[in-house]
Amino acid sequence: MILDLDIGNTLSKWRLKDVESSEIRSRGAVWTREEWRPGADIPDLDVVEAVRISSVARAAVLNDTVQLLRHQVRQVYVAHSTAEALGVVNGYEEPGRLGVDRWMGALAGYQLAGGCCAVDCGSAITVDFVLPGGRHLGGYILPGLRLMKESLKLGTRNVAIDPDSEADELLMPGRRTVEAVNHGIYMAAVSAVNRIYSEVCDQQGVALPMLLTGGDARVISRGVQIPHSVWPDMVYGGLEACFPLTLAERAGKMAGAPRIAEPASLEKIRAGLAFSMLL
C-alpha cells in the first residue's frame, strides 16, 4: 500500500492507494498538529510500503513525521518546490519558497490539462497559473473562508457555511450577523477567483482550463461562473506525477482526475472583465 499525505495548515489529509491495482482503499483527515503519531484516526503503517508527503506545516512537524515514518516504512518521498519539474518552470524568484501544495497542484494541473489555473480553497485560497508550454506565472494568496470569518471576530466562527448551500442563497444580502458574514466572505472568495482568472487570461491572451481543490472547493465551485472542474485529489496528483510508483502512475494516470471543462472563449472572458470594470 502507498500512503499519500497532504499536510495543510488546518487538516492533514491521508489516503491509502493499492500498489497493484492503483485503487484508493481508504482515506481520512486529522487536524494538523505539532506531532503526528499513528493512532486510531490514521492508517495502520504495517501495510504501507511507501509514503509520499506534501507538507506546508512547520519544518519541525515534517521532520518529526518523516523520522517516525522512516522507522516503519522503507520508501519515504518528500516533495519540495523546485525551479523546474515535469515540464513546468516555477515562476517564483525563489522557487523553493512556493508552497509545495501549490507546486503539486500546478504540476498535476499541467500534466492533466496543459496550461491551467489551479485554485486551492483551504486555510488560504491560492490561485496559480501555468501557461501552455509550462511557464508558471506565480499566483495569488488570500485568506480562506474560515480565516476570513475568524478575522472578523464577530462571534460567528462556529457557524460554518453549510457546504451544501446553493450559491444563489449565499450571494443574497444576509439578514442576521451570521448570514451577513457567511455571505460576505463567500462573495469575497468567489469574486476574487472570477476576477483573478479573467485578469490573468486577459493579460496573457489565453483562455485556460480552471481546476479547483481543497476543503472548500465544492461550495466555492457553485459560485464560480467560469467553466471549471473540481479535483479533490489534485495535490495527491502532483505526488503521483513526481514519484510514480504504480503501473498506472508510470503511464501518467492520476487518481480521480476529472474531465476538463472546456474554457470559455477569450472574447467572452474579456467581455465579462470589461463589464465588471464598468461597475
Ligand SMILES: Nc1ncnc2c1ncn2[C@@H]1O[C@H](COP(=O)(O)OP(=O)(O)O)[C@@H](O)[C@H]1O
Ligand atoms: N470537515 C471539515 N473539517 C474542517 N474543515 C473543513 C471541513 N470541510 C470543509 N472545511 C473547510 O476546509 C478548510 C480546510 O481545507 P483544506 O484544504 O484541508 O485546508 P488546508 O490544506 O489548509 O489544511 C477549512 O478551513 C474549512 O473552511
Ligand SMILES: CC(C)(COP(=O)(O)O)[C@@H](O)C(=O)NCCC(=O)O
Ligand atoms: C499559501 C499556503 C499557506 C496555503 O496553504 P494551505 O491553505 O493549503 O494550508 C501554503 O502554500 C504556504 O505556506 N506557502 C508558502 C508561501 C508561498 O507559497 O508563497
Ligand SMILES: [K+]
Ligand atoms: K490552500
